[in-house]
Amino acid sequence: MPLNLYNTLTRHKELFKPIKDNQVGMYVCGVTVYDLCHIGHARAMVVFDAIYRYLRYKGYEVKYVRNYTDVDDKIIARAQKEGLSYQEVAERYIDEFNSDMQALKTLKPQVEPRVTHHIPEIIEIIGKLVAKGYAYEVEGNVFYSVSKFSVYGKLSGKNITELMAGARIEVDERKENPMDFALWKASKPDEPAWDSPWGKGRPGWHIECSVMSMKYLGENFDLHGGGMDLIFPHHENEIAQSEAATGKPFVNYWLHNGFININQEKMSKSLGNILTIKQLLNQYHAEIIRCFLLSRHYRSPIDFTLGHLAESKKIMSNLYLSLKNIQEWTAEKKPGRGFKEEDFSGEEARIYHAIFGLKDRFLKAMDNDFNTAQALGYIIQISKMINSHLEKLGPEKEPGEKLLFLLHRAREGLLDTAQVLGILQEKPENYFLLVETEAYEDLSAFIAAVENNDICGLKERLDPEWLKSQVKEREKARKNNDWNKADKIRAELKEKGLLLEDTPKGTRIRIKKDPNIIEVN
């Protein structure tokens, strides 16, 4: 099935055609490593991770490159503030970024180039641009001359003459045109510097991506991605630099993800509403975050609120519930043989159709400009059908051959599609343990776990002896039909964050998690 994607360059959805039959080169602008990453970064990284996974799912051989900007003004400023070298700052935040990405279960790109490892190549390209007359040197700085590149503005739809030049830019007198931008910056004393034909200095911001993307993917490659904000000037400038240097078209398809708002406000340092990935991961399982991020189309803005996150949490629990149900119903039993459509009728026939149609529908959704929201909807639909059907069959959990067959196929289908979104990667029992704090069916086992301090932090908050006596009291009260007392104890435990649930099999317990630990202003 053909993949269509929205190309910022043409402002249309286009049929995706790789340059080399089934190989894809993909470059995504990474981060400037001067601080912890926030949920906006998380969105970009998760979105492009899903795109990367999907391309591979479709059978493309993808070379994925994502850079680190490890030298720039902000890093230098941070280093000076903390009395560290810029390398130390960069190293620290590269490590932090890596741990965030790993926690968010993103796949590692094949190449993660750093600016400081590519200085000779950068100098070479700048030299080429100067030689070709696209750039000029002033006092050790090299600027790109925007007016020499006739199609400047083609990505962002801007027109140089109409750009209110200088309106919001501090005009640098040394530039021939206010829109010109730095390729090479002369360094001040105490700043990182490399020798160059124009004296000591360091690369400007945009040139690195031109150089590193072309180095690893060729002068013309397939996909280039990043946040919406990078369209102008960053990506516009990349095009200007690259195409001027090589005379070839740079990137065929430009993809840009939308921004995250927090409670309908732009996330910004001045508003003080920056939420870091670490804060979020502290409270929410990575797959809940991925589910939230992928439940909207990647180009739309999305609003971060605790309510929305709670929805995603519910969704993930329901999905895992299906896996758990399937696991319990199938146990170790393998389906005896394959069945055909005509073998099923009624509810089972509907489930059969849904399961066997899942992959097609999933592909169709994803082929439509990576519509993860719709794709996720289809996955949830299957999950819901399974849960509902099994519930109706009652508690015996003795599936016939045909149902066994359906359940196995459902599981395969769910896992196969969900992995493209990077969800349902945990074993259900582990997921519930991590997220819901799996309900303990056995109260004495729970108390023992508290005593052993197996449950993080609970021993400090709860006296196991007190807990033991409360539980015993309540059991006694229930036996005596003393419902008032039983309810009272249940309420007391609830205040301590313990939820008692009476089921036909007995009383079980689960730990209530506080959903409001993250503070969002």
Add this chain to the structure above:
RNA sequence: GGCGGCAUAGCCAAGUGGUUAAGGCAGAGGUCUGCAAAACCUCCAUCCCCGGUUCGAAUCCGGGUGCCGCCUCCA
């Protein structure tokens, strides 16, 4: 001022002209339960406004209105 995007139920959200407008959350009613919880069942929209194209439009075109982003570092 320039460029771009969005407007679908209480909320979030999919929907690239054609059967009953995905899905989720919340809510209401129900099953189960001593009660509650969990789970399951049922119910819950004609798509911002006005014109136009068409046999037929949420979907295409024009005009309004209202939001938002970018034009400065930014995912």
